[in-house]
Amino acid sequence: MNVRWVGAQRDVLGGDVEGKIDLSSLTQRPHLYALGPRAGVSGEITVFDGEPWVARVVDRQIHVTADADHAACFLVYDHVNLWRDHVEDKPIEDEHALQAAVLRVAGAAGLDADVPLVFLMRSPVATVTFHVLDKRDGLPHTPERHERAKVRFEIERQPVEVLGFYSGRHRGIFTPKDSDLHMHFRTLDGRASGHVERIAVEPGAVIAVPGISVSEETNR
Numbered sequence: 001m002n003v004r005w006v007g008a009q010r011d012v013l014g015g016d017v018e019g020k021i022d023l024s025s026l027t028q029r030p031h032l033y034a035l036g037p038r039a040g041v042s043g044e045i046t047v048f049d050g051e052p053w054v055a056r057v058v059d060r061q062i063h064v065t066a067d068a069d070h071a072a073c074f075l076v077y078d079h080v081n082l083w084r085d086h087v088e089d090k091p092i093e094d095e096h097a098l099q100a101a102v103l104r105v106a107g108a109a110g111l112d113a114d115v116p117l118v119f120l121m122r123s124p125v126a127t128v129t130f131h132v133l134d135k136r137d138g139l140p141h142t143p144e145r146h147e148r149a150k151v152r153f154e155i156e157r158q159p160v161e162v163l164g165f166y167s168g169r170h171r172g173i174f175t176p177k178d179s180d181l182h183m184h185f186r187t188l189d190g191r192a193s194g195h196v197e198r199i200a201v202e203p204g205a206v207i208a209v210p211g212i213s214v215s216e217e218t219n220r
Contacts, residue, residue, distance in 0.1 A: 002078060002079075003076065003077070003078045003115070003116035003117065003118055003165060003167075004076070004077055004078065005074065005075065005076040005077070005170075005173065005174045006020045006021040006072070006074060006075050007020035007021070007036075007072070007073055007074030007075065008074050008172065008173045008174070009074055009172055009173060009174065009175075009176065009177070010172040010173065010177070011073075011074065012037065012041065012073045012074060012141065012146070013141070013142070013143045013146055014141075015140050015141045015142065016073070016141075017039065017040055017041045017073050017135070017141050018039060018040075018073070019039030019040075019071025019072060019073065020039075020071070020072060020073060020074060020075070021071060021072055021075050022070075022071050023045060023047070023052060023068045023069075023070050023071065023072065023075075024068040024069060026047075026075075026077060027047070027050055027052065027068045029079055030050055030079070030081065031049055031050060031079045031080055031081040032047050032049070032050045032077060032078075032079055033047060033048065033049065033077060033078050033079070033080055033118055033120075033163055034046070034047040034075055034076065034077035034078075035047070035075070035076060035077075035163055035165070035182065035183075035184040036072040036073065036074050036075035036076060036174075037072060037073045037074065037133050037195075038054065038056070038070055038071070038072060038073070038133070039070070039071040039072060039073055040073075040135060041073065041133045041134075041135035041141060041146065041149050042056065042133065042134060042135055042136075043055055043056040043057075043070075043132060043133060043134070044056075044131075044132050044133060044184060044193065044194050044195050045070055045072050045075065046163055046184040046185075046186065046193055047077070047163075048161065048163060048186065051066065052065075052066055052067060052068045052070070053066060053184075053186050053193040054066070054067070054070050054193075055132045055192070055193040055194050056132065056134070057132050057134040057151045060151070062132060062153060062191070062192050062193070062194070064186075064190060064191065064192065064193050074173075074174065076116075076165045076174035076182065078118040078165075078210075080118060080210045082210065082211035082212075083120065083208040083209070083210060083211055084105075084109045084208060084209055084210070084211040085206050085207070085208045086105045086108070086206070086207050086208070086209075087204065087205070087206055088101055088201075088203065088204070088205045088206075088207060089203050089204075090203055091200070091201065091202050091203055092199075092200065092201045092205060093200050094198070094199075094200065095179065095181060095198070095199065098121070098164075098181070098199065099166065099180060099181055101207055102117070102119050102121075102164070102166055102181075102207060102209070103166070105119075105207045105208075105209050106119070106166075106209045109209050109210075109211065109212070110212060111209060111210065111212075113166075113168070114168070114169075115167075116165060116166065116167040116170060116174075117165070117166045117167070117209065117210075118163070118164070118165050118166075118209075118210065119163075119164050119165075119166065119207060119208060119209050120161065120162065120163060120164075120206075120207070120208040121161070121162040121164070121201070121205055121206065121207050121208070122159075122160075122161050122162075122205065122206045122208075123159065123160055123162070123201040123202070123204070123205040123206075124159045124202075124204055124205075125157050125158075125159070125201065125202040125204070126155075126157070126158060126159070126160045126199060126200065126201040126202075126205075127154070127155065127156045127157060127199070127200045127201075128154065128155050128158075128160060128185055128196060128198070128199045129152065129153075129154045129196075129197045129198040129199075130152070130153055130154070130155075130185065130192075130194040130195055130196050130197055131150035131151060131152045131153070131194055131195050131197060132150075132151050132153070132193075132194045132195070133146075133149045133150060133151075133195075134149055134150075134151045135149040136149075137149075152197070153192065153194065155187065155192060158187055158188075158189075159187070159188045160185050160186065160187055160188065161185065161186055161188065162183055162184070162185045162196060162199065163183065163184050163185070164181055164182065164183035164184075164196075165181070165182050165183075166180055166181055167180060168180050183195070183196040183199070184196060185199075
């Protein structure tokens with residue numbers, strides 16, 4: 001496990017929306033988990049265990065495809081073949097509560113919170129506000145135009161899986177400038193995916209962080 005990234009959010013907001021990495025170049029190695037905006041600020045890329053979920057907006061509706069023939073403006077990723085699960089017995093009502101839970105689970109698993117961390121959350125009941133980028137103006141990209149490119153949606157009380165990356169030191173690189181978390185999600189029925197803005201889940205959610213294999217422990 002080793003979080004890596006290519007490109008940066010601040011460069012996208014500064015006008016560079018070209019593709020920095022082809023998704024197909026990473027999917028050849030197993031157990032890929034990745035997220036980032038699609039090149040051209042025209043969609044959201046998420047990869048769960050090597051399976052791409054690429055969300056775009058078509059006729060104001062979400063259109064999700066499962067192919068790797070896409071490039072990302074910036075991408076954060078890791079390869080994880082072993083996860084350690086923890087069941088939350090309390091509701092998680094916002095991003096701050098989720099971050100605290102992730103760090104608690106990571107600490108219990110012996111992970112260092114001073115380095116970037118990938119995590120998963122599976123919830124049988126979740127309410128999510130999310131967006132999918134849909135730039136169509138053809139104009140030089142700016143923070144204001146980035147905001148206008150967000151098409152927002154909401155789902156209520158549905159089972160979801162969330163992929164997130166945490167870091168306390170990479171705002172404006174692979175987390176937003178005002179958050180230590182960058183999260184995407186998918187509904188388990190395959191109908192929706194995108195960038196998480198707000199999330200609330202009921203008790204029973206499972207938070208997973210990378211496990212430490214025997215070989216990794218030996219090499220420490």
